[in-house]
Amino acid sequence: MTASKFAPMPNAEGYFGAYGGQLVPPHLKKAMDDIAVAYETITKTKEFQDELAELNATYTGRPSPIFHCRRLSDKLGGAQIYLKREDLNHTGAHKINHCLGEALLAKFMGKTKVIAETGAGQHGVALATACALVGIPCEIYMGQVDIEKEAPNVTKMKILGCNLIPVTRGQATLKDAVDDAFDEYLKDPENFIYAIGSVVGPHPFPAMVRDFQSVIGKEARQQFQDKHGKLPEHVVACVGGGSNAMGMFTAFLEDDSVHLVGVEPGGTSLEEEGQHAATLTKGKPGALHGMACYVLEDKDGNPSPVYSCASGLDYPGIGPQHSYLKDVGRVDYQSASDKETLDAFMELSRVEGIIPALESSHAVAWAIRTAPTLPKDEAILVNLSGRGDKDTDYVIAKLGL
Known part of the structure; x- marks a missing residue:
């Protein structure tokens, strides 16, 4: 993989490969x-x-720390799970x-x-x-x-x-x-x-x-390397429009050893229109809101209805750089269902005492699903993009707690 694939981007017209523009x-x-x-x-x-x-430094509270989820990792077995704590920022998210x-x-x-x-x-x-x-x-x-x-x-x-x-x-x-x-x-x-x-x-x-969000990945890459003397094997973030993910991924794009994973909302069904918002998993190249990108479309070619338990992810498009990164295969785009996401929300809350945003819980769900399949000396670094204060009433009602 060559640096020319990722830098500089976009070009003068605002394109990432075939995507973007005005x-x-x-x-x-x-x-x-x-x-x-x-x-x-x-x-x-x-x-x-x-x-x-x-x-x-003085208002947002940067740099945000990286936290090792020791109890969760021990419970799952396999890879060690770490969180980049963007939930600790002023206002509670990235x-x-x-x-x-x-x-x-x-x-x-x-x-x-x-x-x-x-x-x-x-x-x-x-x-x-x-x-x-x-x-x-x-x-x-x-x-x-x-x-x-x-x-x-x-x-x-x-x-x-x-x-x-x-x-x-x-x-x-x-x-x-x-x-x-x-x-x-x-x-x-x-x-x-x-x-x-x-x-x-x-x-x-x-x-x-x-560019403004890239501070996340720059910090995380340096922090992890300083602490562990290596880069994490897996870096994971939820993807709706894609800002927290691009903020995390940008610093690692040139690192071939790092598996980058974007987790989309699988909702209640990936096969039923209007029951998910997995644009890169189920969509196709198109145009939306002034950009060329992957789009979820209905049979008439209009943006499809979308759904996610996480309000910040229910969007029928995706950032153009994510569209490009899918096409060149640099990022592995997967999905997590509502059920997996709600389970991850509760698991992180009750095992580590951290209440995550439902958006971020999609990435946590992937880590929980995947960690047991990986060696114990591997690391999964999750961008915990926000805290779940805003979601607590919804989750309580949804789960009947």
Whole structure:
């Protein structure tokens, strides 16, 4: 495997191989190009880098630690399971990593409003937090279904001062929230900025969000090597749009010895349309939300209904770099069902005292499923991308506890 496969990416037009780009109307293309130029210029300045580094250290609480799940590993037998503790970040997930960057960029560009979508609410909470910090008005679009599932995060967003807009069209979930947020952004792209919540959308957002999130993998690679004198044999992350996974994977792409695993939501059935959101497992190349990527489509060629117990993963598309990494075979994309995910949620909670987000529990489920099949001297490093405070009421009701 050669470095030229992965660096530099994307190209000048925003493509990762055949995926990515700017599939948008001409007037929106200009706005995207302006953001791309500002991002390349502003983020390289010492002032921006110093402020972001200071906030990462004193506000977010970076670096996040790596925790060895000794009791869980002993119980399962086989490989040792480790967690990169992004759940310990301020706001409780990896989303703060790129939200701080996007809010600072909006401030430096002189924007008057930040617009965004959210699924599970983690991106919404993180962006509302970052906008409160830098003093920019924030408007968050969230599907009504997700609002009802994620009440704690809805409350936090309101307390933080964002204008929360319920979305009731379509399935009233993440895709529909993206659609409504884009509609609002198109009203005034000169003064508004759309702070996309994952490595999706038109260029430059897939690269921008990846770059801000890459701090996860850079830290983890160094931390693990310093502690163990080697790299982990397996690095695992859940995948919806794909930001936490790209944040973790980027630092390991050139390491042929590291097995990279992206775990998609298998829902209640991989074979039934609308009962999963496993885009790379069951989808095909297409286009969605201004990018070329793998898409789950119905028989008419429209984005398919999707489902996951984890609101942050129920999206019918995927980041373009993930689409590329699937095609070249660098990342092994698998899935975990709702049942496996809920079991992993409870197992990690009760064996290690860590309540994981349902999104992250998909990656934990893969580790629990796989560890017993591997030698004891191998390591599985899971990106625990968020904590499960937001999911507790839903899980209690779902499991009848």
